[in-house]
Amino acid sequence: MCGAKVCSPTAPTIKSGETIIQGCVTCDGKPVTGYVRLLDSSGEFTAEVPTSATGQFRFYAAKGSWTLRALVPGATANCTVVIQQGGLVEVVIAL
Numbered sequence: 875m876c877g878a879k880v881c882s883p884t885a886p887t888i889k890s891g892e893t894i895i896q897g898c899v900t901c902d903g904k905p906v907t908g909y910v911r912l913l914d915s916s917g918e919f920t921a922e923v924p925t926s927a928t929g930q931f932r933f934y935a936a937k938g939s940w941t942l943r944a945l946v947p948g949a950t951a952n953c954t955v956v957i958q959q960g961g962l963v964e965v966v967i968a969l
Contacts, residue, residue, distance in 0.1 A: 897965035898929040905929030908946030
């Protein structure tokens with residue numbers, strides 16, 4: 875489930891043309907550690923990053939529609955985002 879921003883990842887310095895998806899993974903409103911996968915619009919695996927100790931993650935991606943899949947012990951959740959070239963999307967994936 876995608877949610878409103880409740881975590882505050884460090885704002886990146888966005889260079890011209892960069893496209894960033896960032897946010898955090900939470901459970902019962904508290905950040906959790908695990909992994910986040912980036913899947914393209916056809917559902918194909920593109921990348922995976924571990925979350926920080928505070929549940930934060932960041933991907934540099936191309937414009938388009940993406941699915942974020944949070945993986946933590948005992949739970950999985952998906953969140954779909956659409957991003958434009960040169961944009962920044964911030965999300966919370968709630969388990």
